[in-house]
Amino acid sequence: MSKRITSQDVADLAGVSRTTVSFVLNNEKRFSISPETAEKVRSAAKTLGYYPNASARALASNQTKNIGLIISRAPQYIATDPFLPQILSGLLDVLGQNSQGLLLEWVEPGQQLESYLELTRAHHIDGMILMTPRLDDPGMKALEETDIPVVLMGTIPGSTLHSVDVDNLAAAETAVCHLIGLGHTKIACITNAALPYTSANQRLAGYKSALEKANIAYDPQLVREADFDPQSGYTQMRSLLESKLDFSAVFVASDNVALGAYSAIREVGLSIPEDISVVGFDDIPLASYINPTLTSVAVSGHEIAVESYNLLTSMMRGEEPESLSVTLPTRLIARRSSREIGRSDKRGSETKSAKLVSCFNN
Amino acid sequence: MSKRITSQDVADLAGVSRTTVSFVLNNEKRFSISPETAEKVRSAAKTLGYYPNASARALASNQTKNIGLIISRAPQYIATDPFLPQILSGLLDVLGQNSQGLLLEWVEPGQQLESYLELTRAHHIDGMILMTPRLDDPGMKALEETDIPVVLMGTIPGSTLHSVDVDNLAAAETAVCHLIGLGHTKIACITNAALPYTSANQRLAGYKSALEKANIAYDPQLVREADFDPQSGYTQMRSLLESKLDFSAVFVASDNVALGAYSAIREVGLSIPEDISVVGFDDIPLASYINPTLTSVAVSGHEIAVESYNLLTSMMRGEEPESLSVTLPTRLIARRSSREIGRSDKRGSETKSAKLVSCFNN
DNA sequence: TAACATTACTAACGCGCGTTAATCAGAGGG
DNA sequence: CCCTCTGATTAACGCGCGTTAGTAATGTTA
Numbered sequence A, B: 001m002s003k004r005i006t007s008q009d010v011a012d013l014a015g016v017s018r019t020t021v022s023f024v025l026n027n028e029k030r031f032s033i034s035p036e037t038a039e040k041v042r043s044a045a046k047t048l049g050y051y052p053n054a055s056a057r058a059l060a061s062n063q064t065k066n067i068g069l070i071i072s073r074a075p076q077y078i079a080t081d082p083f084l085p086q087i088l089s090g091l092l093d094v095l096g097q098n099s100q101g102l103l104l105e106w107v108e109p110g111q112q113l114e115s116y117l118e119l120t121r122a123h124h125i126d127g128m129i130l131m132t133p134r135l136d137d138p139g140m141k142a143l144e145e146t147d148i149p150v151v152l153m154g155t156i157p158g159s160t161l162h163s164v165d166v167d168n169l170a171a172a173e174t175a176v177c178h179l180i181g182l183g184h185t186k187i188a189c190i191t192n193a194a195l196p197y198t199s200a201n202q203r204l205a206g207y208k209s210a211l212e213k214a215n216i217a218y219d220p221q222l223v224r225e226a227d228f229d230p231q232s233g234y235t236q237m238r239s240l241l242e243s244k245l246d247f248s249a250v251f252v253a254s255d256n257v258a259l260g261a262y263s264a265i266r267e268v269g270l271s272i273p274e275d276i277s278v279v280g281f282d283d284i285p286l287a288s289y290i291n292p293t294l295t296s297v298a299v300s301g302h303e304i305a306v307e308s309y310n311l312l313t314s315m316m317r318g319e320e321p322e323s324l325s326v327t328l329p330t331r332l333i334a335r336r337s338s339r340e341i342g343r344s345d346k347r348g349s350e351t352k353s354a355k356l357v358s359c360f361n362n
Numbered sequence C: 001t002a003a004c005a006t007t008a009c010t011a012a013c014g015c016g017c018g019t020t021a022a023t024c025a026g027a028g029g030g
Numbered sequence D: 001c002c003c004t005c006t007g008a009t010t011a012a013c014g015c016g017c018g019t020t021a022g023t024a025a026t027g028t029t030a
Helices: A007-014 A018-025 A035-048 A054-061 A084-097 A115-122 A139-144 A168-181 A198-213 A230-242 A255-267 A301-316 A352-360 B007-014 B018-025 B035-048 B054-061 B084-097 B112-122 B139-144 B168-181 B198-213 B230-242 B255-267 B301-316 B352-360
Strands: A066-071 A101-106 A127-131 A150-153 A162-166 A187-191 A223-225 A249-252 A277-282 A295-298 A325-328 A331-333 B066-071 B101-106 B127-131 B150-153 B162-166 B187-191 B223-225 B249-252 B277-282 B295-298 B325-328 B331-333
Touching: A007 A018, A007 A035, A018 A035, A054 B054, A066 A084, A066 A115, A084 A101, A084 A301, A084 B084, A084 B101, A101 B084, A115 A127, A115 A139, A127 A301, A150 A301, A162 A168, A162 A301, A168 A187, A168 A198, A168 A249, A168 A277, A168 A295, A168 A331, A187 A198, A187 A230, A187 A255, A198 A223, A223 A230, A230 A249, A230 A255, A249 A255, A255 A277, A301 A325, B007 B018, B007 B035, B018 B035, B066 B084, B066 B112, B084 B101, B084 B301, B112 B139, B127 B301, B150 B301, B162 B168, B162 B301, B168 B187, B168 B198, B168 B249, B168 B277, B168 B295, B168 B331, B187 B198, B187 B230, B187 B255, B198 B223, B223 B230, B230 B249, B230 B255, B249 B255, B255 B277, B301 B325
Parallel strands: A066 A101, A066 A127, A127 A150, A150 A162, A162 A325, A187 A223, A187 A249, A249 A277, A277 A295, B066 B101, B066 B127, B127 B150, B150 B162, B162 B325, B187 B223, B187 B249, B249 B277, B277 B295
Antiparallel strands: A101 B101, A295 A331, B295 B331
């Protein structure tokens, strides 16, 4: 077990004090250091292979240089999430540029009460980003009252926490309007998650709103709640299909869930989009690779990650960000899984935009 | 800015010393504490909302309670990785049970030389797990010479580092044998990544080995290197198709890449498995949801994660694990994307196993 | 009653580093 | 020759906690 190399060792080798070492290695401009001494220190550090100890540094400076990404979801629901890597990729990208780290955590929905506070105090992070927040999360209010920098990836209506999100309601509305524009009037809906998750809630609201604007009656029987993964999408789609209810299209509020729906639809011998049009949400990379390619609402995970990071860092610097919440744009990407009702030729649906406009003007 | 609550505050409120507080909250059995005092301390901690500071604790105890997951890949290649969530899920699962944290990092291939050392010393981790190691990684040897607990998720032949992996070679061989068993003799191959990545290398070796055992000549022209994502799979498959080379099946060493291949095959008007049989690798959740369902080599990300964790923790406890490396089993899951050559009926390929045996006995 | 365990607790040091206040050498001005 | 001022460096404290060696009080035995 080789002895650990401390800044004292570097100081000894360079023939200076530990303070000087610290100043040099941290580029401390407030104190002047002669170029020669600086060089001596740097070369000593290099020959010794010195790396400052993160814990000691964090303790002394009260900064860990880490941020936490907290997922309020059990690990089993994380395993199949194709959107998560995009978020991680975006965060790792910006964090890497600033030599910061990313600490991943999850909290069990239902016992978040104390978790968050413990997380910041007891873990090695300067601030945190909360993924997939839930409306019924009691820890959320506790968080509002602390001075810990927090950014929500998502929205909690009425919360004073800063947040980054897409306009789930409007996006879902656009997606369903797209279907309506294609002539569909019997449209089912499978949510992306349980309704306490705000994104699920809002996307469902968007679905309802689109129906309302088109004067289509809302039928609760046509709505199912999925649970993040394809399996749940399969189950809920089967349930819809077996209900013998009449519908020609389905809005699935998550591409990952939509995959399961695809599979269920195929299994009963129906085809997409001839028998059922499908519109997803998230535009995960696979959306353009599955068959038929999936019409979906594009959400940029990278952008969400970067905006969250920016908001968080400005808070960590002590600034009060100008905007409480950032809303990012979405874009409906029409592909082959949705087409005009009744059509049987092979072409896609190019009349989309015109119809969409009419929907908005209704 | 409310003052931070320290163990001294708890001690004061409880009317005991800070040492006692530490003993109580850490369940220190070596020293006896009366139940009454313990209770006093605990309630004081609760009323104050005390959470021990992680950095201070880490500094004093020389344990951060975090492990690092290091990915040697640029963020852009992380974004579409459907296997990563499985690993994360598994790790978060076991880590959560032991109230440990997961620090995510990535290092740019090409400049890993110093990165690893810096990571452990300078970051807040007790040990690390390295994902997707590369043969040409100069940092690997540096790691071997340190006493930092490291576990490789993957294999570096000849390395003294502990590792967890599946037998990529044998698994790939099985996959290709499966195709050979179905009568295919012209079999193309698209790797999962560039060949310096050991998994890519070994899977390609398995492909070659299977051909050799079946006395099929190896044709380098039928091999393409992909790059983790569907896009690269698409590109390479297009390249194969446009080469006008003759082949009836393709072994794609990653399901994610295979998705791109699917798309390319469809695009030129061919169908799977009628014209081309496809076998993937990883058995990501989506494999059973795409059309046609994808024959693939099942690899349990959860199991890999758990085994890596176990190996790592035993090393962190100072034990020398009995086994240098753990090899986990894989299982070929035959689905609809592969079938006997020339068949045109709708049934799947039930004769697989018999053929497989003959392949192994050749 | 003295000698000795045993139990219950605490004083004090050190982990490695950031940072403030202080020191020191030398330059320049009177 | 003394004094001030600037530039270069350091002594020393504190971050919050784990932990060892030690003290004080209470039984326990001869």
